Amino acid sequence: xxxxxxxxxxxxxxxxxxxxxxxxxxxxxxxxxxxQIFDGLCYAILRFLHLxxxxxxxxxxxxxxxxxxxxxxxHDLLLGDRPAxxxxxxxxxxxxxxxxxxxxxxxxxxxDGHTDDIVDDVEALCAWSGMAKxxxxxxxxxxxxxxxxxxxxxxxxRKSKIISRAYNNNPPSIILDLGTHYAKRHITSPGNHPLHVxxxxxxxGFPALVELSRSLAKQxxxxxxxxxxxxxxxxxxxxKDPFGFAHPELLLLYDDLICIPEFPPWQLxxxxxxxxxxxxxxxxxxxxxxxxxxYAKIEKRWGK
Amino acid sequence: MPLxxxxxxxxxxxxxxxxxxxxxxxxxxxxxxxxxxIMDGNRRFARKSHQVTTSGHVAGFHKLANVLEWCNDLGIKxxxxxxxxxxxxxxxxxxxxxLMHLAKDxxxxxxxxSELVRYHGAxxxxxxxxxxLPSEVRQVMDYAEKTTxxxxxxxxxxxxxxxxxxxxxxxxxxxxxxxxxxxxxxxxISEGTLESRLQIPGPDLDILVRTSGQIRFSNFMLxxxxxxxxxxxxxxxxxxxxxxxxxxxxxxxxxxxxxIEKKKQTVAECTRPCMLSASVSDDETCCSExxxx
Numbered sequence: 001x002x003x004x005x006x007x008x009x010x011x012x013x014x015x016x017x018x019x020x021x022x023x024x025x026x027x028x029x030x031x032x033x034x035x036q037i038f039d040g041l042c043y044a045i046l047r048f049l050h051l052x053x054x055x056x057x058x059x060x061x062x063x064x065x066x067x068x069x070x071x072x073x074x075h076d077l078l079l080g081d082r083p084a085x086x087x088x089x090x091x092x093x094x095x096x097x098x099x100x101x102x103x104x105x106x107x108x109x110x111x112d113g114h115t116d117d118i119v120d121d122v123e124a125l126c127a128w129s130g131m132a133k134x135x136x137x138x139x140x141x142x143x144x145x146x147x148x149x150x151x152x153x154x155x156x157x158r159k160s161k162i163i164s165r166a167y168n169n170n171p172p173s174i175i176l177d178l179g180t181h182y183a184k185r186h187i188t189s190p191g192n193h194p195l196h197v198x199x200x201x202x203x204x205g206f207p208a209l210v211e212l213s214r215s216l217a218k219q220x221x222x223x224x225x226x227x228x229x230x231x232x233x234x235x236x237x238x239x240k241d242p243f244g245f246a247h248p249e250l251l252l253l254y255d256d257l258i259c260i261p262e263f264p265p266w267q268l269x270x271x272x273x274x275x276x277x278x279x280x281x282x283x284x285x286x287x288x289x290x291x292x293x294x295y296a297k298i299e300k301r302w303g304k
Numbered sequence: 305m306p307l308x309x310x311x312x313x314x315x316x317x318x319x320x321x322x323x324x325x326x327x328x329x330x331x332x333x334x335x336x337x338x339x340x341x342i343m344d345g346n347r348r349f350a351r352k353s354h355q356v357t358t359s360g361h362v363a364g365f366h367k368l369a370n371v372l373e374w375c376n377d378l379g380i381k382x383x384x385x386x387x388x389x390x391x392x393x394x395x396x397x398x399x400x401x402x403l404m405h406l407a408k409d410x411x412x413x414x415x416x417x418s419e420l421v422r423y424h425g426a427x428x429x430x431x432x433x434x435x436x437l438p439s440e441v442r443q444v445m446d447y448a449e450k451t452t453x454x455x456x457x458x459x460x461x462x463x464x465x466x467x468x469x470x471x472x473x474x475x476x477x478x479x480x481x482x483x484x485x486x487x488x489x490x491x492x493i494s495e496g497t498l499e500s501r502l503q504i505p506g507p508d509l510d511i512l513v514r515t516s517g518q519i520r521f522s523n524f525m526l527x528x529x530x531x532x533x534x535x536x537x538x539x540x541x542x543x544x545x546x547x548x549x550x551x552x553x554x555x556x557x558x559x560x561x562x563x564i565e566k567k568k569q570t571v572a573e574c575t576r577p578c579m580l581s582a583s584v585s586d587d588e589t590c591c592s593e594x595x596x597x
């Protein structure tokens with residue numbers, strides 16, 4: 001009896017969905033009527049599964065955001081004088097110092113169209129790099145907006161109190177790199193703790209590989225290079241890091257989607273990817289610490 | 305005993321029907337055209353099961369056969385699998401030799417006897433630097449490719465031995481050779497012409513799956529993954545990858561499909577001139593023109 005009731009409920013719903021919900025499909029219309037009802041039922045189940053998945057994801061994001069709201073802003077953490085903040089800073093510093101391994105080169109991918117507080121974000125990331133003793137930072141935005149803000153970023157980094165505090169009041173010497181077509185900018189005078197910062201966009205990836213191909217083609221046609229001598233070692237040396245560091249070892253993907261938005265592909269060879277949902281980078285603290293904690297445990301087998 | 309056999313047969317048939325029903329449900333939504341798998345965790349699975357390493361790789365191959373069947377049922381037209389990395393040659397000689405034997409045997413089995421090839425017309429392509437392989441393995445690979453080259457079903461790209469940086473270097477070299485021989489003008493060197501010379505040029509990668517919980521690419525399909533492929537790092541060893549995991553990945557991708565397509569469209573609008581043009585600076589120009597519009 002209950003099975004009959006279920007069927008009586010589902011069949012009209014499936015029929016309704018079939019004739020209203022599913023996009024127009026000529027192939028669908030040539031199928032037998034019962035098959036179309038069955039497809040409608042399957043479509044209804046699929047939409048229910050999508051809804052269940054979306055609810056699950058939303059709940060996870062809500063939990064994450066609720067936890068992050070309790071996190072301290074990096075400005076408060078580094079500049080605050082309250083005893084609780086001082087204790088938290090000391091605990092964090094001890095934790096970061098105790099990590100058995102940390103990335104030499106840390107990259108962050110900002111989402112497209114992210115212009116609000118972009119200068120604050122880069123400053124905060126530099127401060128986190130200082131606290132974690134990471135000498136190399138790359139901030140990536142596919143649309144190149146970071147480079148549009150280069151002057152403002154340079155001005156901010158030059159006088160940043162939180163960066164100075166992150167380096168125990170011993171301001172680092174910051175070298176800012178905007179890609180192969182731009183000269184490097186030395187923001188502060190050479191010091192003991194250099195921080196190398198790159199602001200990359202799409203043009204530093206695929207177009208850079210194309211430009212490299214053109215340059216090698218010109219050399220081959222001019223007779224200064226043999227095509228047979230072009231191998232991976234040569235290409236790797238031409239695409240090496242502008243500051244001589246390893247390619248990014250840890251990538252923080254700052255987006256709800258786990259998709260790499262055209263980050264330079266050659267540089268992703270051995271990169272650990274850690275995704276953070278969208279939110280203020282100022283409340284990044286726990287995510288950065290977790291990412292570094294996760295990185296500290298990885299086993300680098302290099303194919304072995 | 306006959307009752308047990310009947311029960312087992314019934315259960316197997318019921319689970320097949322249920323699987324087909326689940327697949328049919330998923331097929332009411334968008335289906336990815338190209339999915340790639342980094343089949344990681346075979347050795348750790350073997351250690352966990354207190355077996356020798358080779359057993360882990362054999363279990364991995366059986367899982368591959370299952371996964372290919374699921375992909376074929378779902379209607380996924382292109383599947384790429386990371387079977388052996390170039391830097392896997394750094395492993396012990398014993399293990400490398402065992403992997404070469406396994407590859408030789410299983411590829412021949414796949415090309416000659418598998419349902420996927422015989423009934424579903426799957427095509428096998430071997431992708432990678434084959435010059436690094438022993439000649440007997442290369443022969444079997446050439447055989448598998450030749451016997452299936454005219455098949456019209458699913459394309460299976462077996463990356464063996466492969467690294468993405470080697471693939472990109474080969475594409476650059478091929479581009480330069482074509483420019484030198486006059487097949488291509490230097491002004492035609494662009495992202496499009498470089499991409500078409502990759503060993504796995506397309507279609508665009510929709511989903512990249514890596515098992516065993518590691519969250520890195522390990523030099524696999526970097527160019528393709530960087531173009532907005534949906535990445536899933538699954539915390540199970542490859543031999544333990546189940547239909548449930550596959551279906552969860554599909555549901556997750558279907559939910560994100562519209563957002564991904566919207567982002568890809570934005571990217572395509574910005575970079576279409578760059579794929580064809582000879583000037584890198586066009587990228588900035590076309591992005592800012594789009595913003596102004």
